[in-house]
Amino acid sequence: MKFAIALHAPAHSPAARRALRFAEAALAGGHEIMRLFFYQDGVHSASSTVVSPQDELDTARQWREFVAQHQLDAVVCIAAALRRGELNTEEAQRYQRSAASIDAPWALSGLGQLHEAIQQCDRLICFGGH
Amino acid sequence: MAQSLLLISRQAPWSGPGAREALDIALAGGAFDLPLALLFLDDGVFQLRKDQQAVLLQQKDLAANLQALPLFGVEELYACQRSLVERGLVADQLGLPVSVLDDDALRALLGRFDQVMTI
Secondary structure (H helix, E strand, O other), X not given: OEEEEEEOOOOOOHHHHHHHHHHHHHHHOOOEEEEEEEOHHHHHHHOOOOOOOOOOOOHHHHHHXXXXXXXXXXXXXXXXXXXXXXXXXXXXXXXXXXXXXXOOOOXXXXXXXXXXXXXXXXXXXXXXXX | OOOOEEEEEOOOOOOOOHHHHHHHHHHHHHHOOXXXXXXXXXXXXXXXXXXXXXXXXXXXXXXXXXXXXXXXXOOEXXXXXXXXXXXXXXXXHEXXXXXXXXXXXXXXXXXXXXXXXXX
C-alpha cells in the first residue's frame, strides 16, 4: 500500500513518536511511503536544532535519520514553518534571520505537495491533529 | 478520478493558527480544483459566527478567508448541529451558507470521502 503520512505535532509530542513508529512499521511490512508532510506544529518535528537531554529520546533526530536512510520524500510546509521560526538557509537569508533549522533531507514546500500526496496515495494517515 | 477529501476543522478561530491553517488547505485544494468538503466540528463552529471583532484581540479576521471558499470552488460546507447547539449558535448567526448535519448525516458524510483530515 502507498501511504502518505501527515504529522501536525512537535518532536516532543507522543504523536511524533507514534508517527515515526508507524512509518517504520509500514516500510518493514513492505509498504511504500510516498510522502511525509509536516504541517502546523509538526514542522518542529523536522527541526535540526532540537537538543534533547542525553538520556531522553531525540525524536527529531530519529526522524531525520529515518528519512535519510530510506531516502523518503519529506516535505515541511513552508508557510507553517516560517510562522514558527523553522527556516532553511535560503529563507533565513531572505528574511534576515540568524538561524536556519531545516535542512536536508527535509524540503520546504507548499500545500500543493499535500494535495498531490492525497491524490497519489492509497491512504493518508494523520498524526497529532485535533 | 480524483480522490475526495473531507477536511474537519475543530479549532476555534482565536485559539491559535489551526483554523486558518485548515482553511489554507481547503483554499489550496479549491485552487487545484480538487473535490473536497469542509466540516466545522466542535469548537470549529465558532469560525462560522459572523460579526466577530478580531481587532480587539489584535488578530486578523478570518472572514475574508471564509468568504473566499466558494470563490475557490469549495462549496461543500458542513457544520455539526450538535456542536452548534452545545455552543448556543443558531442559523442566523452564521456567516457562511453551511449545511447543518445531525449525527446520522455526519456518519454518512464521513463514509463518503476517500480521505479525511482533521485539524
